[in-house]
């Protein structure tokens with residue numbers, strides 16, 4: 001969708017500024033465009049560092065209907081993953097808390113805090129099965145000022161680089 005600039009006016013003079021039209025908040029088509037162009041491609045805050053202060057601490061959440069889990073690994077690194085088991089898509093983690101590993105409630109596949117598949121039930125004897133091919137799928141995750149950020153776009157620029165270019169950009173009123 002092309003969001004026409006006629007929908008709203010950007011007024012450089014704050015004294016003449018006006019609120020955005022209500023349609024921008026209620027139109028399903030605009031929301032779909034926001035999801036595709038903004039929320040699925042830019043850095044979004046999903047939590048606070050206090051939720052993952054210690055090794056093993058984790059929390060789950062959703063962004064754009066994508067189930068996610070964030071966990072502080074044994075190496076102290078914060079990682080984010082799609083909270084989707086590589087077996088049949090059950091959730092390896094639920095809610096929040098502290099764990100040494102994640103065990104999917106459906107059939108018991110077990111993952112390390114780094115997302116690696118540790119054990120897989122119902123797979124014994126299957127030729128050509130390589131556990132390293134079935135790690136939890138990672139999402140871009142960064143910490144900044146005690147906030148946890150995620151970007152669903154694997155090609156996204158690092159948060160700092162993306163925001164620096166926004167800061168340097170000049171905004172003009174539509175002509």
Ligand code: FES
Nearest residue numbers: 085087088104107
């Ligand atoms: S869906 Fe997770 S173990 Fe089967």
